[in-house]
Amino acid sequence: MQRLLAFGALIILFVGFSIASPYFLTFDNVIGILLATAVNGILALGVTFVIISGGIDLSVGTVLTVSAVMTGVFITNNHWPIWLGMLGGILTGGLAGFVNGVVIAKMKIPPFIATLGMLNVTKGLALVISGLKPIYFNDTPIFRSLAMDSIIGQVIPKLDIPNAVLVLFMAAIIANLILSKTVFGRYNFAIGSNEEATRLSGVNVDAWKIGVYTLCGLFAGLAGVVIAARLNSAQPALGAGYELDAIAATVIGGTSLSGGEGSIVGTVIGAFIISTLTNGLRILSVPQELQLVVTGCIVVLAVYADILRRRRK
Amino acid sequence: MSEPLVLMEGIVKSFSGVHALNQCRFELQPGEIHALVGENGAGKSTMMKILSGVYSKDAGKIYFKGKEVEIPNPRAAQHLGISIIHQELNLMNHLTIAQNIFIGREPRTAKIILNDDEINRKTAELFKSMHLALDPRTKVADLTVAKQQMVEIAKSLSFNSEVLIMDEPTAALTESEIDELFNIIRQLRAKGVGIVHISHRLEELKQISDRVTVMRDGQYIDTVKTSETSIDKIISMMVGRTIYETSPELPENPSQEVVLEVKNLQQGSLLKDISFSLKKGEILGFAGLMGAGRTEVARAIFGADPYDAGEFYVKGKRVQIHSPQQAVQHGIGYLSEDRKRCGLTVGMDVKDNIVLASLKKFLNAIGWVNMAQTTLTAQKYAQSLNIKTPSLDQKVKFLSGGNQQKVVIGKWLVADTEILIFDEPTRGIDVGAKSEIYKLLNDLTRQGKSIIMISSELPEVLRMSHRVVVMCEGRITGILNAGDATQESIMKLATQRGGIISTNLIPEAGRA
Ligand SMILES: Nc1ncnc2c1ncn2[C@@H]1O[C@H](COP(=O)(O)OP(=O)(O)OP(=O)(O)O)[C@@H](O)[C@H]1O
Numbered sequence: 001m002q003r004l005l006a007f008g009a010l011i012i013l014f015v016g017f018s019i020a021s022p023y024f025l026t027f028d029n030v031i032g033i034l035l036a037t038a039v040n041g042i043l044a045l046g047v048t049f050v051i052i053s054g055g056i057d058l059s060v061g062t063v064l065t066v067s068a069v070m071t072g073v074f075i076t077n078n079h080w081p082i083w084l085g086m087l088g089g090i091l092t093g094g095l096a097g098f099v100n101g102v103v104i105a106k107m108k109i110p111p112f113i114a115t116l117g118m119l120n121v122t123k124g125l126a127l128v129i130s131g132l133k134p135i136y137f138n139d140t141p142i143f144r145s146l147a148m149d150s151i152i153g154q155v156i157p158k159l160d161i162p163n164a165v166l167v168l169f170m171a172a173i174i175a176n177l178i179l180s181k182t183v184f185g186r187y188n189f190a191i192g193s194n195e196e197a198t199r200l201s202g203v204n205v206d207a208w209k210i211g212v213y214t215l216c217g218l219f220a221g222l223a224g225v226v227i228a229a230r231l232n233s234a235q236p237a238l239g240a241g242y243e244l245d246a247i248a249a250t251v252i253g254g255t256s257l258s259g260g261e262g263s264i265v266g267t268v269i270g271a272f273i274i275s276t277l278t279n280g281l282r283i284l285s286v287p288q289e290l291q292l293v294v295t296g297c298i299v300v301l302a303v304y305a306d307i308l309r310r311r312r313k
Numbered sequence: 314m315s316e317p318l319v320l321m322e323g324i325v326k327s328f329s330g331v332h333a334l335n336q337c338r339f340e341l342q343p344g345e346i347h348a349l350v351g352e353n354g355a356g357k358s359t360m361m362k363i364l365s366g367v368y369s370k371d372a373g374k375i376y377f378k379g380k381e382v383e384i385p386n387p388r389a390a391q392h393l394g395i396s397i398i399h400q401e402l403n404l405m406n407h408l409t410i411a412q413n414i415f416i417g418r419e420p421r422t423a424k425i426i427l428n429d430d431e432i433n434r435k436t437a438e439l440f441k442s443m444h445l446a447l448d449p450r451t452k453v454a455d456l457t458v459a460k461q462q463m464v465e466i467a468k469s470l471s472f473n474s475e476v477l478i479m480d481e482p483t484a485a486l487t488e489s490e491i492d493e494l495f496n497i498i499r500q501l502r503a504k505g506v507g508i509v510h511i512s513h514r515l516e517e518l519k520q521i522s523d524r525v526t527v528m529r530d531g532q533y534i535d536t537v538k539t540s541e542t543s544i545d546k547i548i549s550m551m552v553g554r555t556i557y558e559t560s561p562e563l564p565e566n567p568s569q570e571v572v573l574e575v576k577n578l579q580q581g582s583l584l585k586d587i588s589f590s591l592k593k594g595e596i597l598g599f600a601g602l603m604g605a606g607r608t609e610v611a612r613a614i615f616g617a618d619p620y621d622a623g624e625f626y627v628k629g630k631r632v633q634i635h636s637p638q639q640a641v642q643h644g645i646g647y648l649s650e651d652r653k654r655c656g657l658t659v660g661m662d663v664k665d666n667i668v669l670a671s672l673k674k675f676l677n678a679i680g681w682v683n684m685a686q687t688t689l690t691a692q693k694y695a696q697s698l699n700i701k702t703p704s705l706d707q708k709v710k711f712l713s714g715g716n717q718q719k720v721v722i723g724k725w726l727v728a729d730t731e732i733l734i735f736d737e738p739t740r741g742i743d744v745g746a747k748s749e750i751y752k753l754l755n756d757l758t759r760q761g762k763s764i765i766m767i768s769s770e771l772p773e774v775l776r777m778s779h780r781v782v783v784m785c786e787g788r789i790t791g792i793l794n795a796g797d798a799t800q801e802s803i804m805k806l807a808t809q810r811g812g813i814i815s816t817n818l819i820p821e822a823g824r825a
């Protein structure tokens with residue numbers, strides 16, 4: 001239901017912006033929206049898992065940064081093979097997520113505090129490791145083309161959708177399968193719905209929680225690799241604040257902040273709404289400051305719509 | 314006697330220094346139904362939580378089929394074949410019935426892929442054997458408390474365990490559901506399962522149990538054969554003295570002044586054309602089977618649920634009630650049947666919960682809460698309701714189930730509203746405290762308060778009410794005067810399906 005609502009909102013945004021500006025519905029611009037969605041969307045996938053379990057992860061933005069930086073270290077500084085460097089970047093994110101999970105599940109630190117700590121730790125680490133300078137991938141041009149070339153374009157000429165977008169959709173499909181078809185997904189919902197009852201049912205809640213935060217970290221790592229490839233560089237100061245967009249996308253997509261409810265499809269739509277909005281407002285040359293105001297209001301309204309829907313039931 | 318299935322000996326457990334169990338003993342034979350009784354806070358739930366791996370014991374030994382075992386977590390208990398229905402509902406509201414029943418042991422392909430068709434099928438089979446008409450794919454949040462309780466029971470049965478512990482399974486159920494449950498557990502007994510049955514409905518003991526173990530204040534008192542012991546004897550063991558059940562004092566006649574009138578209340582398919590009136594100083598009982606719509610009526614009057622049509626009159630004046638806040642302003646209080654979800658703030662302490670609904674009374678001139686006065690008031694009610702707690706600063710979630718219920722009652726007593734709706738007020742409350750609560754209700758009516766009392770225990774309805782409203786499938790099928798109401802006449806009306814409205818059949822008392 002919320003998903004339909006969100007999807008409707010997305011269509012309206014598209015139609016509205018197309019009428020308002022002739023530039024909006026050009027191929028290049030739509031590709032731009034897709035690209036912008038890729039990174040935020042991948043981040044939001046992981047955040048969706050965490051929020052469904054009744055938790056929160058504020059560290060995904062800076063975990064993305066540190067993962068991107070580590071990818072740079074592995075590939076450019078250490079000359080690892082590209083695939084290994086990318087894997088290393090993703091696993092860096094996983095490690096950060098794992099630490100989050102342990103701190104939350106075993107040390108019983110509230111997720112808000114634990115991940116706020118991780119936000120600062122990873123922010124600092126990214127700066128220290130990179131020596132405050134971007135790491136470029138100029139020796140390995142293939143890295144960038146992995147994200148920016150288009151496999152689809154080779155099969156269907158003219159439809160040059162960059163691979164980064166493909167990565168988002170594949171990640172979303174995998175996330176959706178995990179969430180709806182596996183034990184992991186089921187326990188994720190169960191924990192978010194009633195943690196104590198889940199524990200009393202003999203489920204090892206702590207272990208699954210660590211798993212959830214690790215998975216979220218892995219997605220953040222993947223997003224870090226994608227953004228590094230897209231920009232052909234690892235920027236040590238980029239990424240802070242991304243977590244809020246990811247949380248917003250998740251919530252707009254109908255995932256309940258109190259846990260137990262949510263969907264991947266909703267989150268992907270939510271991510272598209274945010275990037276469409278940002279893009280459209282920019283095309284209409286709304287000043288950046290006002291763009292922030294508008295997106296902020298939209299997030300709150302989306303959640304309000306969800307609450308109204310629930311109350312009616 | 315054969316070797317016991319379970320033997321617990323010398324069990325000690327204390328919570329932050331307070332002894333909950335001291336040298337407790339419990340023995341369960343295969344193929345027996347063993348009742349565990351005691352006052353609220355006696356330690357029954359704690360004892361069974363130790364057996365099912367929820368709490369760890371401080372000292373003592375547990376033997377399972379003669380072998381000493383450690384049960385460090387719920388999973389270990391499941392592996393031994395011990396399953397438990399907890400006193401508080403433990404369900405995942407966002408999941409479906411089938412998903413709840415198979416949580417933690419869902420059939421899987423390649424270790425991780427779920428198979429929901431299979432659990433739906435298995436659940437449907439299980440329900441069929443229990444004569445339950447529920448769709449396994451329904452979300453638990455959409456069920457009533459009674460149905461949720463049946464889901465918990467189904468879940469524990471699905472384990473095919475050798476030991477089945479039921480902590481007050483019947484508290485939320487009506488007679489016919491209880492009969493069905495008892496049939497099921499008798500069948501299990503025949504198969505050699507050992508069953509522990511905790512209940513405050515002492516009349517059930519004779520009906521179902523083979524032996525009874527009595528606990529008092531965290532101590533083991535005795536284990537006796539049910540057939541050789543009278544209920545009075547059991548009660549005196551529970552409370553440590555002999556108490557004589559006073560013959561029910563006939564409720565005094567209420568005045569004829571109508572304080573609340575409900576006209577043509579309508580709510581989707583749940584409530585149809587509900588009309589009745591409540592008089593000053595009256596206890597109006599609401600009887601009916603599970604799903605009859607009694608709780609829905611109460612929630613609509615209290616403004617907790619939206620309704621399609623209907624008029625409310627308080628003291629003859631038409632009022633609008635669309636939120637609990639408005640209801641409270643018009644002097645209506647509601648004690649919910651589901652204390653955990655709607656009645657308590659379990660993370661707060663006893664004192665704060667008691668004064669929560671009436672905090673305004675305790676504010677001084679500049680808006681500070683007058684702590685001394687709140688403590689005093691809380692103390693008064695904790696004492697008169699006999700709430701067993703180490704202190705008023707104890708968090709409510711650490712109280713025993715029955716004592717939590719008393720806190721909710723205390724809360725609405727302090728609120729001092731003119732019209733009180735009690736939904737299953739004595740659920741899970743021990744015999745002694747029950748008669749305390751009855752006394753309190755009578756006192757309230759004497760002070761001119763009016764009470765709507767929803768109860769599934771017919772003896773209670775009969776004992777307390779001036780008039781009894783009987784509901785069936787969302788309709789009022791009859792309103793009986795105390796004199797005319799008997800178990801039989803109520804049951805007849807409660808099962809009068811098919812929508813024959815018979816309010817005209819039995820003249821409503823006091824109506825011109
Ligand atoms: N987790 C806990 N923390 C602190 N005290 C507790 C905890 N659990 C139980 N208690 C205390 O232990 C005592 C025994 O509680 P228990 O729940 O076993 O009683 P009970 O016999 O089941 O009563 P009821 O009939 O009301 O359910 C009570 O005084 C209660 O306050």
Ligand SMILES: [Mg+2]
Pocket residue numbers: 357358359400480713714715
């Ligand atoms: Mg108990």
